[in-house]
Amino acid sequence: MKLLTALDVLKQRLPEGGPVREVFLACGFTPIHLQTFLAAHLQLYFPTERIEITTGVYGDLVGNLERLQPAATRLSALCVVIEWSDLDPRLGIRNLGGWDVSDIPDVLESLHQHSQRLCQGIERFCGTVPISISMPTLPIPPLFISPLHQQHHHELQLREAVASMAASLSRNQGIRIVSSQRLDELSPALQRFDVKAEILSGFPYSLDHASTLAELLAATIRNAPPRKGLITDLDGTLWSGILGEAGVDGICWEMDGRAHIHGLYQQFLASLASAGVLIAVASRNDEALVEQALSRKDMLLKRDSLFPLEVHWGLKSESVRRILRTWNIGPDAVVFVDDSPMEVAEVHEAFPEMDCIVFPNNNYQAFWDLMRRLRNSFGKSTVSIEDSIRLQSIRTVAAIGQSLQDAEGRADEFLKNAEASIVFSLGRDVHDSRALELINKTNQFNLNGKRFSESDWIGYLNEPGAFLLTANYEDKYGPLGKVSVLIGRDNGSLLTVDGWAMSCRAFSRRIEYQILRYLFDVFRFEEIIFEYRKTDRNGPLQGFFARLLQRPPDSVVRISNRCFSQRAPSLYHRVEDTLRHGA
Amino acid sequence: MELDSRLVRCFASVFPDLTTEQIKQASGKTVPTWDSLAAVTLIAVVEQEFGIDVNPLDLGDLNSYSAMKDYLRHRLNGRMSERSNP
Numbered sequence: 001m002k003l004l005t006a007l008d009v010l011k012q013r014l015p016e017g018g019p020v021r022e023v024f025l026a027c028g029f030t031p032i033h034l035q036t037f038l039a040a041h042l043q044l045y046f047p048t049e050r051i052e053i054t055t056g057v058y059g060d061l062v063g064n065l066e067r068l069q070p071a072a073t074r075l076s077a078l079c080v081v082i083e084w085s086d087l088d089p090r091l092g093i094r095n096l097g098g099w100d101v102s103d104i105p106d107v108l109e110s111l112h113q114h115s116q117r118l119c120q121g122i123e124r125f126c127g128t129v130p131i132s133i134s135m136p137t138l139p140i141p142p143l144f145i146s147p148l149h150q151q152h153h154h155e156l157q158l159r160e161a162v163a164s165m166a167a168s169l170s171r172n173q174g175i176r177i178v179s180s181q182r183l184d185e186l187s188p189a190l191q192r193f194d195v196k197a198e199i200l201s202g203f204p205y206s207l208d209h210a211s212t213l214a215e216l217l218a219a220t221i222r223n224a225p226p227r228k229g230l231i232t233d234l235d236g237t238l239w240s241g242i243l244g245e246a247g248v249d250g251i252c253w254e255m256d257g258r259a260h261i262h263g264l265y266q267q268f269l270a271s272l273a274s275a276g277v278l279i280a281v282a283s284r285n286d287e288a289l290v291e292q293a294l295s296r297k298d299m300l301l302k303r304d305s306l307f308p309l310e311v312h313w314g315l316k317s318e319s320v321r322r323i324l325r326t327w328n329i330g331p332d333a334v335v336f337v338d339d340s341p342m343e344v345a346e347v348h349e350a351f352p353e354m355d356c357i358v359f360p361n362n363n364y365q366a367f368w369d370l371m372r373r374l375r376n377s378f379g380k381s382t383v384s385i386e387d388s389i390r391l392q393s394i395r396t397v398a399a400i401g402q403s404l405q406d407a408e409g410r411a412d413e414f415l416k417n418a419e420a421s422i423v424f425s426l427g428r429d430v431h432d433s434r435a436l437e438l439i440n441k442t443n444q445f446n447l448n449g450k451r452f453s454e455s456d457w458i459g460y461l462n463e464p465g466a467f468l469l470t471a472n473y474e475d476k477y478g479p480l481g482k483v484s485v486l487i488g489r490d491n492g493s494l495l496t497v498d499g500w501a502m503s504c505r506a507f508s509r510r511i512e513y514q515i516l517r518y519l520f521d522v523f524r525f526e527e528i529i530f531e532y533r534k535t536d537r538n539g540p541l542q543g544f545f546a547r548l549l550q551r552p553p554d555s556v557v558r559i560s561n562r563c564f565s566q567r568a569p570s571l572y573h574r575v576e577d578t579l580r581h582g583a
Numbered sequence: 584m585e586l587d588s589r590l591v592r593c594f595a596s597v598f599p600d601l602t603t604e605q606i607k608q609a610s611g612k613t614v615p616t617w618d619s620l621a622a623v624t625l626i627a628v629v630e631q632e633f634g635i636d637v638n639p640l641d642l643g644d645l646n647s648y649s650a651m652k653d654y655l656r657h658r659l660n661g662r663m664s665e666r667s668n669p
Contacts, residue, residue, distance in 0.1 A: 003628050007596035032620065033627060200639055201623050207631050 001211045003033060006040035014050045021049040021076040021453075023221065024068060028061035028086040030202035037214035038079065045222045058202055061086040062114065065121035070128040071462075076455040077221040078125050081134045081213070082118065083204060084141075087111040087162070091140060093198060099143040104154050107143075111158060115165045126172045127430050128462065130454045132220040134178040134213060135166045138193050138204055173431040176220040176381065178213070187212040223454060225437065227355070227377045228333040229278035230269065231323055234285060234311075236339035237359040238266060238301065239293070243285055248292045253300070261367045265359075266300035268371050273305040276387020277378050278327055278394070280308055282319035282336070287311040307395055316343045317350035326398055328504055335377055337370075386434045386481040396478040397505045412570060415510065420475040421574040422511060424518055428461040428468050435470050435485040442501035444540045445512070448533035450499060460498070465489045471515055473506055480505055484515060495525040504540070512544055513568045514575065520561045522577075530557040586659065590652055593628045597621055610647030622646075633659065 025031050025038060035053050042051045056064025061082065068078075085092025088110040090103065097103070125131055146152035170177045192209040205213065235242045240259030241251040253262035273279050279301070283290060290311045294303040308326050310319030316338070324331060331351035338344050339359040348356040355377060360366035380387075429435075440451045452460065460466055471484040483506035488497040497519075502512060519528055532553055534542060545553035548567050594606040598616060601609060611617045626637055629651065635658055637645070645651050 003624070003631055004593060004596050007599075007624075007628065011596065011599045032623060036624070196636075196639060197627075200642075203623075207627060 001037060001040060001215070003036065003207050003211075006036050006211070009040040009043050010036065010051075014048070016050075019049045020052055021046055022052045022054065022074065023077045023079055024075050025053050025055045025079045025081065026061060026064045026068075027055070027081040027083070028059055028064075029083060029198075029204050030058055031055045032201065032203050033207060034081065034203075034205060034210045034214055037211045038217055041211075041215045041218035042221065045218055059089075062117050062121050065118070065124070068125075070125050074455075074459060075129045076453065078122075078129050078131045079133075079217055079221065080122055080131065081217070082136055083138055084136045084158075086118070087114045087136070090143070091158075092204075093141055093195070094202065099141075101145060104143070108154065108157055108161070111161055115161060119165060119169060122169060122175070123172060126174050128458060129174075130221065130223065130458070131172075131175045132178065132217050133166075133169060133175060134183075134217060135162055135180065137180070137183060137187075137209070137213060139189065173382070173433075176223070178216045178220060183213065183216060186216075225441075226380045227277075227335055228329050229280065229323075229327050230272060230335045230337065230374070230378075231280045231282050231320055232269065232336075233338035233340070233343065233359070234281060234283040234290065234293075236361055237337060238262065238269075238281075243289050243293055248289060248296065251293060254298075261361075261364060263300060264367070264371070268374065270301045270305060272374070272378055273301070273391070275378070275380065275383050276390050278329075278391060279306055280310065280323045280327070281306050282310045282316050282323065282338075284313050284316070285311050305391070307391055308398070315346065317347050320347050320351060320354075327394060335374065382433070384434050389479050389481045392478050393480040393505060396480070399477065411508065416570075416572045418475040418477070418509075418572070419574075420473065420509060420572060421576065422514055423472040423474075423576045423578060424515075425470045425472070425578045426467060426522065428466060430458045430461050432468065432470065432485075434482045435468060438482065438485045438503060439487070439499050439501045442503060443535070443537040444504050445500075445502040445507070445544070446535065446538050446541060447497065447500040448531055449535040449538065450533075452499075460487065463489065465491050469515070469518070471511060473509065473511055475509075484511060486515060486519075490523060494529060495519065495523050495527075496529045496531065498531045500530070500541075507540065510569060510571055511573070514571050514573050516559070516564055517568065517571065518575065520564060525561075527558055527560045530559070532557040586652065586655060589632060590629070590648070590655065593625065593632050594648060596628060597625045607648055610650075612646075625651075629655070635659075 021042065023038070023042065025035055027034070035055060039051045039053050056067070061080075065080070083092070085094070088107050089095040090097040090099065090107050091111070122131060122133065140155060140158065142148070144152040144155050146155075166177050169175050187209045191206055193204060194206040197206075198204040232238055235251075239251040239253045240257060240262050243251055252259045253266055254260060255263075269279055281290070287309075290309065294306065308323055310322055312319070320336060324334065330353070332353035334354050336344065336347050336351075336354055336356045337359050338347070339361050341358050344356045344358050347354065357370065357373070360370060436452060436454065436457050439446075443449070461468055466487065466489050469486040469488075470482050473480045473483045480503070484502040485500070486497060487499040488495060516528070530545075532541075532545065533555060534553075542553060545557050548559055548563060549557070550567070591603055591606050594601065594609060595603075598606065598609065598614060598621070600616070601614065609617070611622070626642065626645065629635075630637055633655060635655075641654065645654055
């Protein structure tokens with residue numbers, strides 16, 4: 001982005017009074033153009049919010065962080081941009097502190113001390129605001145004795161200390177570090193440092209570098225949710241060859257058969273599956289043959305990782321439709337990969353929101369690009385417990401779904417024998433990303449459809465009296481993981497529920513009733529107030545309230561303990577309660 | 584003409600409240616928002632827009648629209664004549 005464009009983006013000011021996204025940009029240099037680019041990139045990501053970026057004073061990165069009070073801020077994000085001179089002024093060119101050989105060990109010692117203070121300054125904000133960090137991006141000045149083509153051990157020690165600091169910081173939930181590899185790809189090393197701007201105005205970045213760095217920082221602040229599922233073709237995609245013609249032993253994915261990229265693709269999909277990405281098959285093929293092929297012992301992607309399999313001679317778009325129904329996710333959360341441009345076009349026409357990709361047969365570079373594109377689409381910071389059981393719970397739901405739709409009397413019998421258990425967790429864990437995901441992604445059983453940004457979520461849970469209740473469900477058919485999240489406030493005389501969502505995978509198990517019983521038992525209020533709002537899609541929640549109230553719910557729902565006790569159905573779950581964190 | 588419109592656009596991005604006519608009369612003395620930050624931003628925008636690198640010694644003279652325009656005309660003509668040399 002050019003500076004002119006960035007300024008133009010920011011000229012289109014939104015009206016006062018609307019939502020504001022306030023970001024603190026902490027750096028030791030004059031933030032000037034980086035601030036402009038960061039605001040512009042954030043404005044493009046959040047077009048309905050007014051972007052406000054505040055900064056500290058020149059030359060004191062650590063002090064800027066130390067002066068900022070975590071409890072007193074309502075920041076949407078904290079952005080920390082570190083350069084070498086923040087770790088010791090002698091690693092910059094604006095200070096004349098000495099580059100004698102004898103000074104270097106002291107520079108190293110000073111860098112260690114500064115980095116410790118910096119880590120402490122940053123970690124104070126963990127749990128109060130999402131944090132994005134850029135580690136030093138500029139070249140180290142030529143202060144070492146070695147020629148440019150050779151790395152001196154002092155330089156290596158500096159780089160080691162900074163890498164160690166980044167690794168340590170990145171272990172904190174809520175801290176995201178800008179990828180130096182991605183920055184290397186987008187911003188050539190020799191074109192980053194603007195010596196003239198650094199000396200004249202204290203701004204060390206070239207405009208191109210500032211724009212690129214701002215874009216990556218904005219992307220880490222935005223933290224877009226990853227896609228959830230990938231639907232793959234088989235012939236010419238998961239393996240080389242046509243199964244119906246070559247037979248089970250004729251298809252291949254190894255180096256000898258010049259089919260190595262198919263092996264890599266299998267390995268890559270196995271990696272995605274291990275991180276909780278759903279993988280399904282949509283193939284025009286013979287089902288029995290496919291089962292045999294997928295059972296080959298040398299398959300890198302195991303048969304168990306694939307669900308469901310849509311193998312028939314019908315339209316691919318119909319297969320995709322059925323897979324989406326089984327997964328219960330929208331097309332915008334899915335990638336479709338097929339080697340046939342025609343099939344890709346057919347699916348794309350049916351699902352324009354879906355990312356539909358032609359598998360690049362015989363084009364190794366394009367295949368490399370595909371893997372990177374897929375990793376970006378499915379990228380996440382951590383693998384949660386829910387990620388690890390997602391596939392199993394979808395299989396379970398698909399298997400017993402029909403039984404649960406049976407008549408009420410039989411459902412009662414079914415639930416009684418299901419050996420169901422619910423583990424409640426009451427607290428205010430702001431880093432529970434699954435809880436935030438549930439409240440932001442669930443539509444059908446959602447109290448009011450309100451969505452939360454990461455910073456809104458943290459801010460809410462840090463309010464006095466606020467609490468977060470989550471429910472993990474498991475029965476003899478398998479675990480469903482964290483299926484419900486509820487947030488509320490206990491002000492001593494009233495219990496108000498401001499948000500409540502439950503995964504549709506958990507419907508018909510009476511978990512919602514058990515949650516209410518838990519609230520009445522633990523908080524001991526005679527009445528609970530729900531900040532309910534009817535939405536186009538929260539019919540199941542409306543039905544739940546209507547059954548308890550025996551009338552359609554109003555805008556604010558009040559349910560008394562007495563009413564609940566009289567109207568709730570029989571509950572058979574075994575209930576456990578985990579540690580409460582300061583609720 | 585092209586130089587004029589491109590330069591006006593640069594000024595408009597830094598001083599969004601000025602009209603085109605006001606921009607053409609603008610100087611550090613007549614525009615209250617023309618502070619050191621605006622000056623640094625304006626020079627950076629102009630350098631990027633016109634693909635030039637302003638000599639630090641010239642910065643002090645570039646304190647008005649007309650000075651900037653004269654400077655650019657000189658620099659861009661110079662570049663064209665340099666290019667035309669074999």
